[in-house]
Amino acid sequence: MDVSGDWNLIILPRVINDYDLDFAKEVMSLPEGKTMIQCYQCSYCTASCPVHNYWDERYNSRHFIHLARLGLIDELQKRADVMWRCVSCHKCTHRCPKGVLVEEVLKAILKTMAKKGLIDEYPSKKFDKFFTESVLEYGRIEDGELLFGWIEKQGYNVVKDPILKKPIPFLGETPEWLKQLVMKPIKSMNISFLVLNAKHMLFHPRTKNWNKFKQVLRKVVQEEGGLT
Amino acid sequence: MGVIGKRVAYYPGCSLEGATRAYDVSTRIVARELGLELDYLEDYNCCGAMESKNVTFMGTLLLNARNMSLARKQGHDVIVAPCNGCSFSLQRAEYFLQTDSKIFERVNSLLKEGGVDLLDKIPETYHILEWFYHEAGPQKVKEKTKRPLRGLKVANYYGCLYTRPHFYARTYSHAGGQSEEARPRRRETADDDEHPYYMNALFEAAGATSVEFEPMHTQ
Structure with missing residues (x-):
């Protein structure tokens, strides 16, 4: 225990008023x-x-x-x-x-x-919302749409197909890290796998009988205020 | 052996039907060869992964409760998920539904509202490794291997959520400061939490060599 009396010189007393x-x-x-x-x-x-x-x-x-x-x-x-x-x-x-x-x-x-509005919207929250929106809408997620939709949201110029208005992979602007991440495995994949994923990107996999459940989910999410 | 059941509900998850299709196909083949039966969960929905739980607590529980309800409808007490994220989400829902009866009642009433069968019982979720290890085991894998993976060096990466957190995965093993009653239950079949070995054992039974990968196992 410090009895020299120097203690107060090292740690200045401070008063905090604005605690919650x-x-x-x-x-x-x-x-x-x-x-x-x-x-x-x-x-x-x-x-x-x-x-x-x-x-x-x-x-x-x-x-x-x-x-x-x-x-x-x-x-x-x-x-x-x-x-x-x-x-x-x-x-x-x-x-x-x-x-x-x-x-x-x-x-x-x-x-x-x-x-409480004490923090600005932070990057991970943006992605969480984007992901949750996709889940609520279709019941299932689709990796390609999630990835390229997110790239689009980040401000990259993505080329979309004229009919379904969905981003086409790698045709528009793509970040360098993504090319490196995806192109290497794609070269070693077989064609049926690529066709399957392309099909999923065009026709989003959905859960059947989802509409009624979706409404309940949306109501719950709105109560919690997560997506606002 | 034989504590979980040979016939279980199979929850593949969204990724296994798309980007990681190979994992789905090989899982089904391995299960069939080992004499185990995976009953595909018809019309399942996404588990919510790590993302939607940060947006909505009740919504994520509902997503998983719907899958559980589907499994009960198909007559199962056990769900097996090959994806770490999916098994985490289902186990998380299991934890909150079991520990809080208020949440359980709320979820049930919302399920009813959404036109889904009520949860009469909460099914347990196991990771597929745990299931393979306990229902088939390394011995059977060794017997059934047609072309051994001789000379293949494998670094077994289990991932973050395979054994963690123990509240959900029920892999509790270390001595904490909790009292005996407050200490969470450990599942009989659970893998070692900090040093998992099920995948090593199964790969070695199939003839592969596991390389030293210890500190990165669950990073």
Whole structure:
């Protein structure tokens, strides 16, 4: 214990007024965010996190939970550019000794921030919405449409076919990484496989009897306000 | 051996019908050769993957509950999914439906509204590796192999969600600070959570050599 009296010289006292205790309550009212209360800040999640270890040290799941519970919204907002970087590897949730669903809690924090308008729309959210729209519409997703539709949304000039208005792969502007990623495996694929995928791109695979269920889903999504 | 059942509902998922068709075809062939039966889940829908759960909690549960309901309609207690993302989503839904009765009731009422059969019982979801390992096992794979994969070096990559998180996949093995009651149940057939070995065992039974890939197994 420090008894020299120098302690106060090192750490200046500070007063925080603008904290929001309701924020944590709101996070914990979500079914995914319920377990946030159990966290005892051991930092096992952060130590396991690949985003923290290999990408940016500012991504610190333990700290996000700490800030959310204290209600320090401005501190969370300062980290808004890294908060969405979760890769959903679930090491944090798996290894948590207190049974906190860390990955889900972090997503619940983000959700609550978005709901309150405390954070701008972040890139991963845009893709999540795009994906969910596709699921709601057809019941199933189609990889080609998802990929090239997303490329189109990113502002690339995609060539579309005149009848069905769907993007044709590789005819228009395509990012270099995608060419490298897709062209190599395509060369070694057999023709029936390519025909199947082309067919799926033109005629989206659908779930039968989907309409009634779709309406219920849309209603639920609207209640939660996820797509707005 | 023989704890999961030889005849199960098969949930391939959207990707296996398109971009990764080869995986679907080989899965069916292997299952047939091992004397196991996959009952294709008719008219299934997307599981929602990692994306839709960030947009809508209840919607994602509903998507998976619909698939579960279809499996129950076809008379199954067990769903097998070859895709890590799909098995994760179904197990996640299973976890929330089992632990929270309010959510279960809400989901059931919404299913009714959507014109889908109610869930009388929540079917369990297994990853296909787990099923192959426990219903056939390396011994049978060895017997049934026609052309051994001799000389083939394999790096077994299990992926993130095969054993994680233990709440959903029920692979709990490490000693945490939880009390005995709060500790999640471990599935009898579950693979080792941090060092999975089912795929290594099956490949080696088929004659291939597993190379050292330990730290990247589940990265």
